[in-house]
Amino acid sequence: xxxxxxxxxxxxxxxxxxxxxxxxxxxxxxxxxxxxxxxxxxxxxxxxxxxxxxxxxxxxxxxxxxxxxxxxxxxxxxxxxxxxxxxxxxxxxxxxxxxxxxxxxxxxxxxxxxxxxxxxxxxxxxxxxxxxxxxxxxxxxxxxxxxxxxxxxxxxxxxxxxxxxxxxxxxxxxxxxxxxxxxxxxxxxxxxxxxxxxxxxxxxxxxxxxxxxxxxxxxxxxxxxxxxxxxxxxxxxxxxxxxxxxxxxxxxxxxxxxxxxxxxxxxxxxxxxxxxxxxxxxxxx
Numbered sequence: 001x002x003x004x005x006x007x008x009x010x011x012x013x014x015x016x017x018x019x020x021x022x023x024x025x026x027x028x029x030x031x032x033x034x035x036x037x038x039x040x041x042x043x044x045x046x047x048x049x050x051x052x053x054x055x056x057x058x059x060x061x062x063x064x065x066x067x068x069x070x071x072x073x074x075x076x077x078x079x080x081x082x083x084x085x086x087x088x089x090x091x092x093x094x095x096x097x098x099x100x101x102x103x104x105x106x107x108x109x110x111x112x113x114x115x116x117x118x119x120x121x122x123x124x125x126x127x128x129x130x131x132x133x134x135x136x137x138x139x140x141x142x143x144x145x146x147x148x149x150x151x152x153x154x155x156x157x158x159x160x161x162x163x164x165x166x167x168x169x170x171x172x173x174x175x176x177x178x179x180x181x182x183x184x185x186x187x188x189x190x191x192x193x194x195x196x197x198x199x200x201x202x203x204x205x206x207x208x209x210x211x212x213x214x215x216x217x218x219x220x221x222x223x224x225x226x227x228x229x230x231x232x233x234x235x236x237x238x239x240x241x242x243x244x245x246x247x248x249x250x251x252x253x254x255x256x257x258x259x260x261x262x263x264x265x266x267x268x269x270x271x272x273x274x275x276x277x278x279x280x281x282x283x284x285x
Contacts, residue, residue: 018055052089112162121176
């Protein structure tokens with residue numbers, strides 16, 4: 001497939017299903033070249049990065065398996081070039097997912113997180129909110145940035161992230177009725193593990209910190225940093241939970257929301273900057 005003619009890095013857009021056209025148009029608007037990726041050979045186009053768009057993760061997985069592209073996608077993840085998964089793309093990049101449809105679904109994997117599909121509810125529960133950026137997103141190559149608008153449509157949420165994962169944004173929300181039981185079970189397991197860790201370290205047992213306590217403790221340290229510890233969700237007294245909705249693990253970027261549906265271009269600029277930095281590093285080797 002011919003690449004669009006434009007300067008800048010060459011970014012693949014997984015075009016199996018979902019919002020690939022919107023991402024393609026924005027990336028080209030920002031001066032990068034694009035390749036629509038549907039077949040395994042499309043990943044051989046000397047790409048500098050790959051976007052896995054939002055859509056229906058189960059449908060994307062079915063089409064991807066039919067085209068035989070999943071082994072190549074997994075190899076691309078291991079290759080170290082930047083990859084950004086949005087909404088369904090975040091689910092596919094995750095190592096673990098709950099609330100899957102009957103029979104489960106294949107995942108590309110690579111991102112050390114556990115996600116809950118449709119955490120916020122059905123399409124009628126869609127919402128838009130301003131997110132406060134953290135970590136590298138708050139003070140990265142694009143400079144400091146204030147809140148960024150985010151659109152959530154049948155969106156997943158990250159319930160747990162490994163020690164190598166950096167949090168870029170969080171949101172406080174009540175899980176939908178369908179997700180609540182699954183999420184509560186994950187929360188109970190996390191609290192049990194917390195108690196066991198305190199016992200092993202000889203520290204007194206204590207209730208999990210509230211959201212406000214966690215924020216004040218992390219404050220000046222840079223809350224987005226994992227500090228070598230597993231990141232878990234936090235629960236407030238009114239039943240709401242603080243969950244992670246944007247993360248970065250090295251060359252992997254994931255957002256639970258749809259940046260392509262807002263006028264802002266910040267997240268696309270951030271990802272393109274990741275691709276440019278990786279390409280410059282590779283050219284020096």
